[in-house]
Amino acid sequence: MRLDAEGLVVRYPGLTAPVLDGIGVAVPPGTFYAVLGPNGSGKSTLVRALLGVTPLAGGRVSLDGRPFGSWTRRELARSVGVVAQAESIAFPLTTRELVAMGRYPHLGPLEGEGHEDRSAIARALAACDVEDLADRNVTTLSGGELQRARIARALAQEPRALVLDEPTSSLDIRHEMAILELLRRAASSGMTVLLITHGLDVAAQFADRMLLLSRGRVAAEGAPEEVVREDVLAAVYEWPISVARDPESGALRVTPRRRA
Amino acid sequence: MSRWTLAAALTLGLAAAVLLGVRFGSVPISTGDLLDALLGRGDPAERDIVLHLRLPRVILAVLVGGGLAVAGATFQALLRNPLAEPYILGISGGASVGAVLVLALGWAAVGSWVLPLTAFAGALLAIVLVFRVATSTGRAMDVRVLLLAGVVIAAFFSACIAFILSVSPARTVQSAVLWIMGSLSAATWRSVALTAAYTLPACLVLLGLARPLNLMAIGEETAQYLGADVEGVKRLALGVAALVTASGVAVAGVIGFVGLVVPHAVRLLAGSDHRALLPLSFIAGAAFLTFADLVARLALAPTEIPIGVITAFVGVPFFLVLLRRSLGAR
Numbered sequence: 001m002r003l004d005a006e007g008l009v010v011r012y013p014g015l016t017a018p019v020l021d022g023i024g025v026a027v028p029p030g031t032f033y034a035v036l037g038p039n040g041s042g043k044s045t046l047v048r049a050l051l052g053v054t055p056l057a058g059g060r061v062s063l064d065g066r067p068f069g070s071w072t073r074r075e076l077a078r079s080v081g082v083v084a085q086a087e088s089i090a091f092p093l094t095t096r097e098l099v100a101m102g103r104y105p106h107l108g109p110l111e112g113e114g115h116e117d118r119s120a121i122a123r124a125l126a127a128c129d130v131e132d133l134a135d136r137n138v139t140t141l142s143g144g145e146l147q148r149a150r151i152a153r154a155l156a157q158e159p160r161a162l163v164l165d166e167p168t169s170s171l172d173i174r175h176e177m178a179i180l181e182l183l184r185r186a187a188s189s190g191m192t193v194l195l196i197t198h199g200l201d202v203a204a205q206f207a208d209r210m211l212l213l214s215r216g217r218v219a220a221e222g223a224p225e226e227v228v229r230e231d232v233l234a235a236v237y238e239w240p241i242s243v244a245r246d247p248e249s250g251a252l253r254v255t256p257r258r259r260a
Numbered sequence: 261m262s263r264w265t266l267a268a269a270l271t272l273g274l275a276a277a278v279l280l281g282v283r284f285g286s287v288p289i290s291t292g293d294l295l296d297a298l299l300g301r302g303d304p305a306e307r308d309i310v311l312h313l314r315l316p317r318v319i320l321a322v323l324v325g326g327g328l329a330v331a332g333a334t335f336q337a338l339l340r341n342p343l344a345e346p347y348i349l350g351i352s353g354g355a356s357v358g359a360v361l362v363l364a365l366g367w368a369a370v371g372s373w374v375l376p377l378t379a380f381a382g383a384l385l386a387i388v389l390v391f392r393v394a395t396s397t398g399r400a401m402d403v404r405v406l407l408l409a410g411v412v413i414a415a416f417f418s419a420c421i422a423f424i425l426s427v428s429p430a431r432t433v434q435s436a437v438l439w440i441m442g443s444l445s446a447a448t449w450r451s452v453a454l455t456a457a458y459t460l461p462a463c464l465v466l467l468g469l470a471r472p473l474n475l476m477a478i479g480e481e482t483a484q485y486l487g488a489d490v491e492g493v494k495r496l497a498l499g500v501a502a503l504v505t506a507s508g509v510a511v512a513g514v515i516g517f518v519g520l521v522v523p524h525a526v527r528l529l530a531g532s533d534h535r536a537l538l539p540l541s542f543i544a545g546a547a548f549l550t551f552a553d554l555v556a557r558l559a560l561a562p563t564e565i566p567i568g569v570i571t572a573f574v575g576v577p578f579f580l581v582l583l584r585r586s587l588g589a590r
Binding site: 053082089093107157 | 337468469477478481484485486489531
């Protein structure tokens with residue numbers, strides 16, 4: 001799925017400065033696109049604006065060339081899977097029930113799950129390594145397990161694009177890398193992936209393109225080596241940062257320096 | 261427990277409650293005479309008791325109990341709050357002001373339909389007020405504002421009730437207090453028809469919204485991303501659940517506890533999927549209230565105990581046992 005936005009402006013009541021100040025994004029199909037920036041730079045707002053959850057004060061969004069307004073919520077949910085930053089599950093339910101919610105946009109109000117739905121759920125549970133937790137109550141899962149279950153739900157939607165807001169912030173190294181590799185494989189097979197993250201190193205390793213936000217504006221956009229540069233990062237994060245290449249893997253390595 | 265086992269057990273319980281409710285009452289009637297009465301034969305006085313007192317009363321208990329339980333489950337999901345219950349939006353307060361006003365002004369003498377109709381109007385007034393407050397802040401309806409508006413408006417209504425009662429004679433105060441505590445003794449075929457007209461279609465609408473309600477219970481933002489029209493679902497489901505509550509409270513007064521505890525009990529036994537939770541809550545609420553009414557009629561016959569006392573006396577220990585068991589099993 002192709003994702004385009006131009007001139008996005010978002011204002012929150014009571015704030016004089018806009019939270020998004022004329023941001024444009026173009027994500028071609030099958031791209032792994034990472035959005036980075038300091039706290040409060042507008043990353044989550046950008047995603048919420050792209051998905052029509054936050055009202056726009058200006059700008060346009062289109063998906064696959066179709067203006068956003070012509071998509072119904074159901075249509076959108078069949079094409080775009082979203083893992084928002086947080087959700088508050090009010091009542092106990094099993095991991096399988098949570099993941100099965102990914103099939104809702106494909107089902108009529110009283111229609112039961114068919115063979116196709118069940119196999120999509122099984123594939124999603126396996127892909128996120130939560131099969132063994134299927135019958136567990138989600139309120140008993142660890143933070144990382146719940147996060148993987150939520151990503152499985154987005155995969156069960158069988159979308160053409162995935163949008164994830166800091167999905168790996170509560171995961172250990174193994175599960176973070178497993179999820180990123182899963183997203184990388186999905187992108188390589190045609191899925192558009194939009195990932196919000198604070199992890200400069202991992203984003204540089206996995207993403208095709210990166211967008212660096214600063215105070216609601218685009219500070220840098222392009223391939224990882226164009227964005228992950230000492231001068232750019234130091235200016236945006238207002239902190240001395242060194243960037244080097246790992247001699248063994250060739251991966252970009254970002255190290256914040258001590259000031260004193 | 262599997263959902264089908266629970267459904268079968270609850271249906272059996274409901275059938276038993278209905279049979280016992282028709283069979284027993286403060287006036288003893290033998291099984292043979294009861295069958296005669298149901299077939300329209302036998303002693304006219306007994307026929308009257310069975311066909312015009314017990315039968316409508318039992319059916320009303322089924323409708324009000326089932327409706328309150330379904331409304332409670334709906335409010336809990338939409339407000340994402342386990343403490344939510346059907347009266348949380350001030351509906352009971354509005355209905356009570358209407359009822360107390362009728363009793364204080366002596367309008368009840370005009371006809372038996374005046375009190376339920378005025379109570380219903382009071383409940384509708386409460387719903388309209390609370391919804392208007394909750395939507396006045398912007399385009400979207402914020403459930404936290406809704407909850408606060410409900411609490412504040414309920415407080416206003418209880419002040420109204422306190423004022424009316426403070427200037428009323430003792431007799432009026434007693435009948436008002438008894439009405440507020442809830443009773444099915446005023447059941448007629450007319451009140452059965454009124455309640456059925458709201459409860460049955462409303463429950464079908466809510467059942468059709470079962471999947472969106474599942475989504476609402478995990479958060480409104482995620483619900484949107486999974487295809488729910490969040491504002492539409494909120495308005496429709498809250499409105500419909502509020503109407504069910506209003507019709508129930510208008511004919512039976514404020515019967516506490518059913519709408520709070522029955523959905524939790526069903527959730528503990530059969531999970532939180534509203535496709536099962538809503539129908540099972542209806543059956544469980546119906547059976548529970550029918551039994552409670554039977555006890556209310558028989559325990560101190562011919563005096564009736566307010567049914568809300570029974571629902572709490574029976575429901576609290578039952579719920580505590582269930583809660584302990586489910587926490588122990590975890």
